[in-house]
Amino acid sequence: MKYIFTFLTALTTFLSTAQNNLLLEYYLPKNITYNAEIPTPQSVLGFVPGKWHVTHDKLVAYMKSLAKTSSRITIEDRGKTFEDRPILLLTITSEKNHQNINEIRKKHLQLTEIGSETLDINTQPIVVYQGFSIHGNEPSGSNAALVLAYHLAAAQGPEIEELLNNTIILLDPSLNPDGLQRFAYWANTNKSKNISTDPQDREYSEVWPGGRTNHYWFDMNRDWLPVQLPESRARIKTFHQWYPNILTDHHEMGSNSTFFFQPGIQSRTHPLTPKLNQELTKKIANYHANALDKIGSLYYTEENFDDFYYGKGSTFPDINGGIGILFEQGSSRGHAQQTVNGIITFPFTIRNQFTATLSTLEAAKAMRKELLQYQRDFYSNARKEPAKDAYIFGNSKDAASVYHLAEILKRHQIKFYEPRQDVTSGSKTFKKGYSYIVPKNQRQKRLIKAIFEKRTSFQDSLFYDISAWTFPLAFNLEYTDKISVSNLGNEVSNLKHRETKPVNQSNYAYVMQWHEYYSPRALYQILVKGLRAKVGMRPFTLENNNYDYGTILIPVQNQKLNTQELHAFLQEIATKNHINITGVSTGLTQGIDLGSNQFKALKLPKIALFTGAGITSYDAGEIWHLMDQRYDIPITKLKTDNFYRTTLSKYTHIILPNSRRQSFTKKEAEKLKTWISNGGTLIGYRNAAQFFANTELMNIEFVKPENIAKNISFEQKQDFSGAQVIGGAIFEAKIDRSHPINFGYTNNRIPLFRNTTLFVKPDKQSYNNPIQYTKKPLLSGYISQKNLDSLSGTVPFKHNNLGKGDIILFTDNTNFRAFWYGTNKLLMNAIFFSKDM
Numbered sequence: 001m002k003y004i005f006t007f008l009t010a011l012t013t014f015l016s017t018a019q020n021n022l023l024l025e026y027y028l029p030k031n032i033t034y035n036a037e038i039p040t041p042q043s044v045l046g047f048v049p050g051k052w053h054v055t056h057d058k059l060v061a062y063m064k065s066l067a068k069t070s071s072r073i074t075i076e077d078r079g080k081t082f083e084d085r086p087i088l089l090l091t092i093t094s095e096k097n098h099q100n101i102n103e104i105r106k107k108h109l110q111l112t113e114i115g116s117e118t119l120d121i122n123t124q125p126i127v128v129y130q131g132f133s134i135h136g137n138e139p140s141g142s143n144a145a146l147v148l149a150y151h152l153a154a155a156q157g158p159e160i161e162e163l164l165n166n167t168i169i170l171l172d173p174s175l176n177p178d179g180l181q182r183f184a185y186w187a188n189t190n191k192s193k194n195i196s197t198d199p200q201d202r203e204y205s206e207v208w209p210g211g212r213t214n215h216y217w218f219d220m221n222r223d224w225l226p227v228q229l230p231e232s233r234a235r236i237k238t239f240h241q242w243y244p245n246i247l248t249d250h251h252e253m254g255s256n257s258t259f260f261f262q263p264g265i266q267s268r269t270h271p272l273t274p275k276l277n278q279e280l281t282k283k284i285a286n287y288h289a290n291a292l293d294k295i296g297s298l299y300y301t302e303e304n305f306d307d308f309y310y311g312k313g314s315t316f317p318d319i320n321g322g323i324g325i326l327f328e329q330g331s332s333r334g335h336a337q338q339t340v341n342g343i344i345t346f347p348f349t350i351r352n353q354f355t356a357t358l359s360t361l362e363a364a365k366a367m368r369k370e371l372l373q374y375q376r377d378f379y380s381n382a383r384k385e386p387a388k389d390a391y392i393f394g395n396s397k398d399a400a401s402v403y404h405l406a407e408i409l410k411r412h413q414i415k416f417y418e419p420r421q422d423v424t425s426g427s428k429t430f431k432k433g434y435s436y437i438v439p440k441n442q443r444q445k446r447l448i449k450a451i452f453e454k455r456t457s458f459q460d461s462l463f464y465d466i467s468a469w470t471f472p473l474a475f476n477l478e479y480t481d482k483i484s485v486s487n488l489g490n491e492v493s494n495l496k497h498r499e500t501k502p503v504n505q506s507n508y509a510y511v512m513q514w515h516e517y518y519s520p521r522a523l524y525q526i527l528v529k530g531l532r533a534k535v536g537m538r539p540f541t542l543e544n545n546n547y548d549y550g551t552i553l554i555p556v557q558n559q560k561l562n563t564q565e566l567h568a569f570l571q572e573i574a575t576k577n578h579i580n581i582t583g584v585s586t587g588l589t590q591g592i593d594l595g596s597n598q599f600k601a602l603k604l605p606k607i608a609l610f611t612g613a614g615i616t617s618y619d620a621g622e623i624w625h626l627m628d629q630r631y632d633i634p635i636t637k638l639k640t641d642n643f644y645r646t647t648l649s650k651y652t653h654i655i656l657p658n659s660r661r662q663s664f665t666k667k668e669a670e671k672l673k674t675w676i677s678n679g680g681t682l683i684g685y686r687n688a689a690q691f692f693a694n695t696e697l698m699n700i701e702f703v704k705p706e707n708i709a710k711n712i713s714f715e716q717k718q719d720f721s722g723a724q725v726i727g728g729a730i731f732e733a734k735i736d737r738s739h740p741i742n743f744g745y746t747n748n749r750i751p752l753f754r755n756t757t758l759f760v761k762p763d764k765q766s767y768n769n770p771i772q773y774t775k776k777p778l779l780s781g782y783i784s785q786k787n788l789d790s791l792s793g794t795v796p797f798k799h800n801n802l803g804k805g806d807i808i809l810f811t812d813n814t815n816f817r818a819f820w821y822g823t824n825k826l827l828m829n830a831i832f833f834s835k836d837m
Contacts, residue, residue: 019195019335019347022048027147027351029358038154039065041146049146050347052191053139053184056085056177062146063088063173070153071095072164078234082215085177087234092152092171094164097125104168105242111372112243112321112379112443121376125165126368129244130357131172131235134221134251134313136179137211139187140329140346141250144353145173151358163365170242172235175313176213176220183211187334195336197343199255203334209617216629217621218818221249222465225311225451226819227411239320240413245371246284246323248360249313250353252331256340258298259352260305260328261288262314268306268460272446273318274381278307280323280374284363291359297352298341309465310450319447321378323371327356379443387440390488391452392423393472393479394435397515397746399498400578401821404517405475406436408819409451410495414444418489425480432489433498439485452481454730454780461782466728466755468781473730473751476822497578505567506583507556509594511542514550514744517821518577520828521631523552525573527604530560534599535743535833540591542584547591550743550833553599554581600836605633607831608651612639619657619685622815626824643668648675653831658686658813662694669695677803681834683827684809686756697807698800703759705790728755728816729781732774733796739770740833741797741808744825751779752796753820754812757787759794771797797826799837806834 024040027049042048044062054062067075067090076089097104108127110116130148132141149171152164174180183206190203198204209217214229223232239247253260263281285301292299305326307315314326329349336345364371394402409416416436423430423437438448451471458467472479503510512522514535526533536551559566567583574581587594607627611620620637627635638646638654644667648654654675664672673695676682684692692698705724712720730751735742742750750771762769772795778788798809808830814823 019051019345022051022347024048024147024150026050026347027354028151032160033156034154035156038069038150041150045146049143050345050350053187053346054143054146055184055188056174056181059142059146059173059180060086060088063090063149066090066149066153071098072153073149074098078238079230081178081230083178083181085181087177087231088173089238090149090171090173092149092164092169093125093167094161097165097168101168108168109243111376114383116376116380119376121369121372124372125168126246126364126371127168127170127242127244128361128364129170129172129239129242129247130250130360131175131248131313132250133180134175134249135212135219136176136181136214137183137206137333138252138329138331139180139183140252140331140349140353142174142180143346143350144250144357145171147350147354148357149173163361166368167361167364168242169361170238170244175235176231178215179211179213186211191335197336197338199337201334204337208612208615209621213617213621216625217617218625219618221251221313222309222311222817224313224316225469226817227408228818233411236411239316243320243375244317244322245375246325246360246364247313247317248325248327248357250327250356251329252349253328255331255333255337255344257328257330258300258341259292259330260326261285261299261301261356262305262307262326263302264305264307264326265302265460268308268462268464270308270310270315270318270450271459272450273307274378276374277318277323280367280371281325283367284323284325284360287359287363287366288356291355291362292352295351295355297355306464308463308467309469311469312465319450321375325360327353329353382445385445387445388485389481390440390483390485391438391448391479391481392419392425392430392435392483392487393438393477394430395477395746396429396431396434397513398517399434400517401475401477402434402436403495403497404821405471405477406492406495408471409438412444412447414438414448415442415491417491419487420489423483423487425483428478428480430478436492437483437485437488439488452479456778456780458782461723461784463727463782466781468729468779470730470780471819473779474753474820474822476745476750500574500578501580503567503571503574503581504583505563506585507563508583508585509556509587510554510570510581510583511547512552512554512579512581513548514552515548515746516577516579517824519552519579519744520825520832521633522573522577522579523602523832524604524631524633525577526554527602529569531566532559533602535602535740535836536592537598537600537740537836538592538738540589542589543586545582548746549737550740550829553594555594602832603652605831606650606652607633608636608638608654610640610643610654610656611637613641614659614662615640616658616660619813619815622813622818623655623657623827625818626815626827630824631828640664644671648680649678651680653681653683653834656682656684656688656691658688659691662691664691673697673802676805676807679804681806681808681830683830684807686811686813687758689758689760689809689811692807692809697802698798698809700798700809701761703761703790703794705757705759705786707784707786724757724784724787726755726757726783726787728753729783730754730779731777731791732779733771733777734774736767736770739767740836741770741799741826741829743829743833749774750823752812752823753816754796756811758811759790760796760798760811762793762795763798768799769795771795806837808834
């Protein structure tokens with residue numbers, strides 16, 4: 001024991017000394033001279049990369065210093081994160097190319113256009129986008145970006161000159177500035193002078209939510225296609241300005257792993273990706289293998305990860321004529337950690353990432369013509385694919401959701417048009433002003449198909465991420481794919497929200513339909529103003545207008561604002577929220593009169609959200625983002641580990657997101673029960689169902705499919721288990737539109753996103769099943785047959801009372817990744833109308 005202790009002490013001393021004496025030469029290629037006038041990272045940071053984790057502010061400072069001193073680099077601030085950090089991009093190439101950069105970019109874009117066949121690619125530069133650490137707690141990438149930027153700015157000799165003359169390098173040093181800053185703070189503040197390599201040390205175990213995500217706890221490597229976050233919008237704009245031939249995405253994985261690079265498991269590649277894409281990826285992989293062999297680093301490829309979901313950085317280029325490459329480095333998760341492969345140090349992880357950046361550029365230089373030709377052929381071949389008709393999507397009652405889907409198309413340089421007039425297709429009518437037409441025959445033909453298609457058959461049953469993301473279904477919009485282009489009106493070049501009608505002044509009352517996406521924001525603004533509002537439980541007709549379930553009534557009498565002030569305020573609300581509010585002159589209707597008891601008084605909700613240990617940060621962040629960014633509704637974030645000391649009486653609603661483990665003790669569960677009994681509403685998501693059942697908050701019967709392995713070998717065990725997972729697919733449910741949970745929806749069917757295998761039996765009373773999966777619910781994506789059989793007829797929503805309060809359960813995520821607009825209103829209905837269920 002004495003000798004082990006002595007060895008560990010010596011090892012700790014060695015590691016500490018090694019990192020303190022770290023030299024930049026540890027990373028750099030041998031036999032290359034560097035321009036002494038270019039600042040080294042340590043001259044700006046105060047340390048060699050790897051001794052400390054670089055914070056984003058210091059990363060920015062170094063990149064700006066390089067741009068000032070190197071004629072090879074220009075720097076661009078493309079916007080701000082939610083925490084107001086700059087989103088930088090370095091363009092690195094020869095000084096000669098910089099002088100003609102716009103012409104080079106325009107010529108490069110011509111490869112994607114009609115007539116590209118005549119372009120001479122022999123002297124055309126290749127474009128490489130190198131992106132780092134989209135997960136902030138995978139920091140070796142961004143720290144390697146420091147070394148890469150220095151190398152490209154300062155290296156001298158004919159090889160670097162040839163590279164820069166023939167390559168445009170778009171260097172994105174931090175794809176997630178907020179997360180990187182958060183993690184750097186954690187790792188640095190927990191570093192010891194005598195570095196501990198014990199994986200149980202505090203340094204290697206971040207506090208919740210960790211640095212992986214951005215400000216609102218989103219995994220931004222799932223947002224390349226939906227483009228809902230500011231960081232994503234900046235990089236997608238750059239992508240479509242350049243259409244890079246290679247895009248690299250530098251990540252980290254578990255500490256006991258080595259180094260991974262693609263192609264990964266090729267059988268799981270999306271069918272819209274050409275086979276040549278994977279062949280080229282594999283050819284590039286030889287350069288990575290050769291480079292890592294030279295420095296003695298272990299690696300693997302073709303046995304993990306995939307290129308199916310186009311919302312990932314390494315897959316998004318594949319549907320846009322480029323080659324996306326994922327790198328995964330076994331993580332030190334701090335400064336040095338003991339693993340099955342020995343001690344892994346932070347500098348070692350940086351060196352591997354940096355080595356892969358150089359092998360990528362070496363491949364780009366050697367394969368330049370081949371990759372330019374591939375890009376040209378990708379778009380040329382796409383143009384030859386039959387596409388005479390068009391998609392149309394819309395919702396005549398919800399223009400804002402239509403707008404936000406169109407907004408995504410706009411960001412992806414997809415052309416769309418107003419319809420000339422109302423368009424009818426089968427039983428669906430698409431109203432002019434509430435619909436857009438997307439011709440298939442345009443440059444982004446394949447990307448358009450990836451966005452709109454439904455897919456239910458697959459070559460493989462395993463997926464690294466979701467298997468379906470059909471955007472019109474995500475937005476709960478009507479759509480069809482066989483509209484004649486003869487219906488095209490004007491191209492939409494300046495996308496705007498639909499103009500709302502002026503609010504006519506009333507001395508009696510105002511009414512507001514609940515269909516529009518921003519109706520909940522408008523209602524909150526009305527209630528927080530101290531105005532009285534009610535919700536209509538039944539439809540009615542008034543002054544030749546039909547009003548649906550959930551119509552909001554604002555009486556003129558007994559309000560804190562006088563008649564003129566109320567009218568002016570509601571006009572402002574209507575304009576800001578893109579909704580129509582109508583003044584009426586009488587309370588006499590066909591249906592429920594405005595003075596009916598079927599109009600229920602509404603109260604201002606005061607909402608809390610459980611966060612912290614045990615809670616899935618993604619799910620919590622999606623709810624926080626929805627309230628804070630979309631609906632401007634204040635929300636209090638409660639910590640689970642401080643819950644017993646929390647005063648609950650100030651909240652009307654508490655939301656419990658999905659959790660990874662049991663988050664509450666028995667005493668805490670009893671505290672929740674008491675709060676509910678006194679009138680509170682608890683809204684739970686996904687595996688909150690288990691908590692509700694275990695604590696007898698709800699009587700829940702689960703359907704448990706029997707997934708018994710037959711003729712499955714030990715080698716196939718993992719794949720068999722993986723095939724039973726619902727990684728993310730879209731299913732159809734029928735809804736009872738008269739139930740308050742469904743107010744605002746106009747059809748009796750709704751598409752739901754699901755990534756759980758929690759199947760809940762319906763209640764015996766049909767009116768207690770306002771949302772129920774249909775007999776054949778699969779709309780798009782993969783699910784095993786046994787799981788599909790189990791899902792059929794089950795319910796994703798349950799509600800029951802407890803004393804004066806309510807308990808609400810959603811087994812599915814209604815706020816998935818911020819782009820599932822179509823079911824956001826289910827949560828808002830649970831908040832505003834919980835007392836009316």
